[in-house]
Amino acid sequence: MTSAARRAGQHVGRLLLLALVVALVVAGVGGIAVTADRMLTAGASQILRDAEPAARSVRVVATEGKDPAAQDEKVRDAIAAVFGAAPVVVARQQSLELPTADVGSGTKRIGLLVDDRFDEIAELTSGEWPMRAGQVALPEPAAARLDLGVGDLVSLAIPGGEPVPPARDSAALEVVGIWRAIDPAGTEWHGDPSVASGESDGVIGPAITIADTLAEHPDSSTVTWEITPARSDAAILPELQRAAARLDGLPESIDPRRAENTRLSGDLAQTLERQSAAVAATRGLLVAPQLIIALLGALVLGIVLTSLSSARLEELVLLRARGASGRRLALSAAAEAAAFAAAGAALAVGVLAILVDISVDVPLIAAGAVVFAALTAAVTAVRSAVRADAVRAAAQRSDAGLRSLTALLVPAGIAVALGALSAWQLFSTGTVVRSDGGAEPLAAAAPTLLLVAACVLAPLAAGPLAALGERVLRGTSGISPILPLRQLARRMNTLAVAILCLSLAAAAAAFAIMSPLAADAAEQRTTRAALGADVRLISDGALGTTADEASSWNGVGAASEVLHTPLTVGSDTATLIAGPDSAVGLNGPLPDDVGGALPAQITESLAARLGAERGTVFTARIRSINQPVSIEVTDIVPALPGIGEGLGAATDPAALEQRDLDRPANELWLTSDDPQDTAERLRARAVQPVRILTAAQVSAAPVTSVAPAMLTAGAVVAAVLGVIGFAAATTASSRARLDETQVLRALGLAAAAQRAMRLGESAGVALYAVVAGAALGAVVAAAVLPIVLGVGA
Numbered sequence: 001m002t003s004a005a006r007r008a009g010q011h012v013g014r015l016l017l018l019a020l021v022v023a024l025v026v027a028g029v030g031g032i033a034v035t036a037d038r039m040l041t042a043g044a045s046q047i048l049r050d051a052e053p054a055a056r057s058v059r060v061v062a063t064e065g066k067d068p069a070a071q072d073e074k075v076r077d078a079i080a081a082v083f084g085a086a087p088v089v090v091a092r093q094q095s096l097e098l099p100t101a102d103v104g105s106g107t108k109r110i111g112l113l114v115d116d117r118f119d120e121i122a123e124l125t126s127g128e129w130p131m132r133a134g135q136v137a138l139p140e141p142a143a144a145r146l147d148l149g150v151g152d153l154v155s156l157a158i159p160g161g162e163p164v165p166p167a168r169d170s171a172a173l174e175v176v177g178i179w180r181a182i183d184p185a186g187t188e189w190h191g192d193p194s195v196a197s198g199e200s201d202g203v204i205g206p207a208i209t210i211a212d213t214l215a216e217h218p219d220s221s222t223v224t225w226e227i228t229p230a231r232s233d234a235a236i237l238p239e240l241q242r243a244a245a246r247l248d249g250l251p252e253s254i255d256p257r258r259a260e261n262t263r264l265s266g267d268l269a270q271t272l273e274r275q276s277a278a279v280a281a282t283r284g285l286l287v288a289p290q291l292i293i294a295l296l297g298a299l300v301l302g303i304v305l306t307s308l309s310s311a312r313l314e315e316l317v318l319l320r321a322r323g324a325s326g327r328r329l330a331l332s333a334a335a336e337a338a339a340f341a342a343a344g345a346a347l348a349v350g351v352l353a354i355l356v357d358i359s360v361d362v363p364l365i366a367a368g369a370v371v372f373a374a375l376t377a378a379v380t381a382v383r384s385a386v387r388a389d390a391v392r393a394a395a396q397r398s399d400a401g402l403r404s405l406t407a408l409l410v411p412a413g414i415a416v417a418l419g420a421l422s423a424w425q426l427f428s429t430g431t432v433v434r435s436d437g438g439a440e441p442l443a444a445a446a447p448t449l450l451l452v453a454a455c456v457l458a459p460l461a462a463g464p465l466a467a468l469g470e471r472v473l474r475g476t477s478g479i480s481p482i483l484p485l486r487q488l489a490r491r492m493n494t495l496a497v498a499i500l501c502l503s504l505a506a507a508a509a510a511f512a513i514m515s516p517l518a519a520d521a522a523e524q525r526t527t528r529a530a531l532g533a534d535v536r537l538i539s540d541g542a543l544g545t546t547a548d549e550a551s552s553w554n555g556v557g558a559a560s561e562v563l564h565t566p567l568t569v570g571s572d573t574a575t576l577i578a579g580p581d582s583a584v585g586l587n588g589p590l591p592d593d594v595g596g597a598l599p600a601q602i603t604e605s606l607a608a609r610l611g612a613e614r615g616t617v618f619t620a621r622i623r624s625i626n627q628p629v630s631i632e633v634t635d636i637v638p639a640l641p642g643i644g645e646g647l648g649a650a651t652d653p654a655a656l657e658q659r660d661l662d663r664p665a666n667e668l669w670l671t672s673d674d675p676q677d678t679a680e681r682l683r684a685r686a687v688q689p690v691r692i693l694t695a696a697q698v699s700a701a702p703v704t705s706v707a708p709a710m711l712t713a714g715a716v717v718a719a720v721l722g723v724i725g726f727a728a729a730t731t732a733s734s735r736a737r738l739d740e741t742q743v744l745r746a747l748g749l750a751a752a753a754q755r756a757m758r759l760g761e762s763a764g765v766a767l768y769a770v771v772a773g774a775a776l777g778a779v780v781a782a783a784v785l786p787i788v789l790g791v792g793a
Helices: 002-010 012-050 068-083 140-146 211-215 237-254 268-311 313-321 326-355 361-389 402-429 446-472 482-490 492-530 547-551 604-610 653-658 675-685 706-736 739-746 751-788
Strands: 058-063 088-103 107-115 122-127 135-139 153-155 172-181 203-208 222-229 263-265 535-539 556-569 572-578 598-603 617-622 627-637 648-651 667-672 690-694
Touching: 012 268, 012 326, 012 361, 012 706, 058 068, 058 237, 068 088, 068 222, 068 237, 088 153, 088 203, 088 211, 107 211, 122 135, 135 140, 140 172, 140 203, 172 203, 237 263, 237 268, 268 361, 268 446, 268 492, 268 706, 268 751, 326 361, 402 446, 402 751, 446 492, 446 751, 492 706, 492 751, 535 675, 547 556, 547 667, 556 604, 572 617, 572 653, 598 604, 598 653, 604 627, 604 648, 648 653, 667 675, 675 690, 706 751
Parallel strands: 107 203, 135 172, 572 648, 598 627
Antiparallel strands: 058 222, 058 263, 088 107, 088 222, 122 172, 135 203, 153 172, 535 667, 535 690, 556 572, 556 617, 556 667, 598 648, 617 627
16 A cells, blocks of 8 residues: 555656546536536426417316216326326316396406416405305406496396396306406416406406306306426426327317317427427537547546556566566556546535535446546556567657558548438438437437547648648758658657647537527527517407507517418418518518519428429419419518428518408517517407417527537536646657657757747647637537527427
8 A cells, every 4th residue: 555655646746637637527527417407407497488378288178067077087087197107287177158238348248267276376456256156256457348346246148138137046247356367378378368458259257256156057168177297397308298199089088979079279299399309409419518528538538647657667667577467557557546536526526516416427427437547547557568568669769650540540430420420310301309309319419429520530630731731841941840740740649639639629619609609590590480570469360459559669669460371382381471571571572563473572492392483473372362373483582580491472461452362460570679578568458369479489598598508618628628638648749759859959959949849839739729629610510500409489
C-alpha cells in the first residue's frame, strides 16, 4: 500500500486530472440526463394543459340508460380495460336542454348541467349551490343576458311554446346562485362558449343543478364521461398513446346495439401525438451533447493514461526486470486509476445530488466511467510493459503518417457510414416520428451521428492539407513554416486526437448556438401554418365578432376575416383560403384578366401533385358550395398561412364574389400583443360553438425549448474537456519530439525560436480544429434542426 501511494504521489498531477475528467463526464452526462428528463416531463405536461379544451380529453357520450348506475359501471369498466395502468381521471356529467318562455333576449332554451365537481370548477359570486330539485345556479354572463338574479324564476314552456302554469311541478327553475368559471377554457366545459358568454347556439347556460331536477323531466338527458390523463409525463406517453388507439372500439363494447347512441368525442389523441413527437425529437437532439461528452471523456482519459504509462516507462522496465508480471502491473494500474476515478465520480454525484434529485441513471453512469478508466489504465500499462520488453529503434522514429492514416480511416469510415444512413432516413421521411406516433430511432439519432461523422473528418483532412501546404511553401526560404507543416503531416498519430478533441467541442458549441435560432424559426413556421396570425377563431357558423370590431381592441394590430374551406382536387383534398392579401400570403393583387377561371396562388406540394406551373388551369370542387370551379395558377409558394406546406390554394374574396362563388368568412385571424387576452375577449363574445387557437395550443415549444438549454450546458462541458484533451495531446506530442531540440540547435535554431515555432504550430492546429469543428457543427445544425424541431401541430 505504501509503495502504491508513493508511486501515485510521483504522478499525482496526472491522476488528479484523471479524477477531474471523470467528474466532468459524470456531471455532464448524468446532469443532462436527469435535468432533461424533468424538463421534458414538465414540458409535456404544459403542452397538455395549454391544448384546446376538446384536445385535453376524450369523452364517451351517450343517452342516459334506463339504469343509470349500471350504465355508469359498464362505461367505467370499459374505460379501465382500455387504459389499463395508464393514469386517467374519469368524471361524469349530465346535461339536458329545456324549452323556456320568451325571456330576456328571446332565448328559447336553457341548458342544465349536473356535475359533482361544481365547487371545484366554479366559484359562487352570490347565493348558494342548488340543493333541491328545481333549483339552478346560472353563470354570470347568462344571468346578465336574462337580467336575472338570485331568487328569480326561469319559466319553462310546454312543447307548444306556452309557459307551464306555475302551479304545476317543475313549472319554473329557481335561480339560487350566480357563479363564474374558475377556468372558462377548462376541459370540464368542453369548449362551450356559453361559460364565458352566457349563450351557445341559442341555448342559455350552462345552469348547474342536481340530478333530481333532470329526473323530473320526461326527456332523456345526455351523459358524458370525460377521460383526462392524470399526468402526461414523458414516461407514460407511450402507454397513453396505445390506449388512445384502442378507444375506437369502446362504443361498440359498451353499446353494441346503439340503443343509447354511445359515441366518442375529443381530440386527446392529437395532443398525445404532438407531445410524443416533441419528446422524441428533443431526446434525439439531447443524445448529441451526451455522446460528445462521453467521446471526449474517453479520448482525454486515453491521452492522460497513455501519458502516465509513458512517464513510468523506466519504472516499468525495472519492474519487469525484477519479475513483475503483466497481470500484476495491469491490476495495479487499474486499481490506482479506479481509486482516483471513483473519487472524481463521487464528487460529481455529490454535487448533482445537492443541485438536483438524482435518478438511478447517475450512479450507473458514474460506475461506467470508473470501470472504463480502470480498463483503459490496465490496457495502457500492459502495452507499455510489452514495449519495455522489446524496444525497437524503429518504433521510436516517427512514421510518415501511414499508420495514423489507417487508424483514422477505420473509425472515420464507420462514423461516416452511420451518419449517411441516419441522414438518409431523416431527409427521406422529413420527420423523426413514425406514423404510429413513436420515435424513429435512426432519424432521431441523425444530428448526433452527423456531428460525430463530420468531426472525425477534420483530423483526417488535416494531414493532407498540411502536406499540401508544405509542398506549396517548399520553395520559400527559412525553416518556418515548412518544418511545422511537415511535422503535422507526419505526426498525425498524436495530433489527430488533439484536433478531434477541439473540433468536437467547437462543433457542440456551434450546434448549441444555432439551436435557439432554429427553434425560433420552427416555432414561427408552426404558428404561421397552424394559425395564420397570433390568434385564430374558427366557427361553424357566424363569427360573432367582426374584423372591424376586433381591430379596435387594445393590443390587436390587425384582424382579417378569412374563408377556410376544403377543396377537392381529383382524389386529393386540399384547402382553399380567401382573405386580405397580407393575411393569406398573396404576393400581390391577383390578376383580373384570367377569363372565367379563379386566380389563385398554390403551394409547391399541390403544384407537384398536379404537375402545375404558372398559368396552369385545373378543375376543383369547393365543398362548401358543392360546385366545380376552374382555377388558374398565378404563383407557386412553399407554404401558405393557415395551411403550411400542405396542399393548399389562396385567393381573394373579391375574385370569388365576381364568379358567384363567395361564401361568408368562417375564421377570424388576429395579430395581437397579448394573444391570451385577445382569446379571452373572443371567447366572451362567442355565442356559437367556436375554436379559439393561440400559439400555446399548437406549439411544441414547452418541450423543444429544452434542447437549446441542454445543448448549451453540454457545450460548456465539452469545451472544458476539449481544451484539456488538446493540451494533454499536444504536451504528449512535444515530449515525443524532445530529440528534435538538439538537432535544431545544431542547425542554428535558438531555443526561443524553437519555442515560438512550437507555439505557432500548436496555435495553428488549434485554430484549424476550432474553425473546422464550428463550421461543420453549423452546417449540420442548419441541415437537420429545421426538420427535427418542426414538430408542432
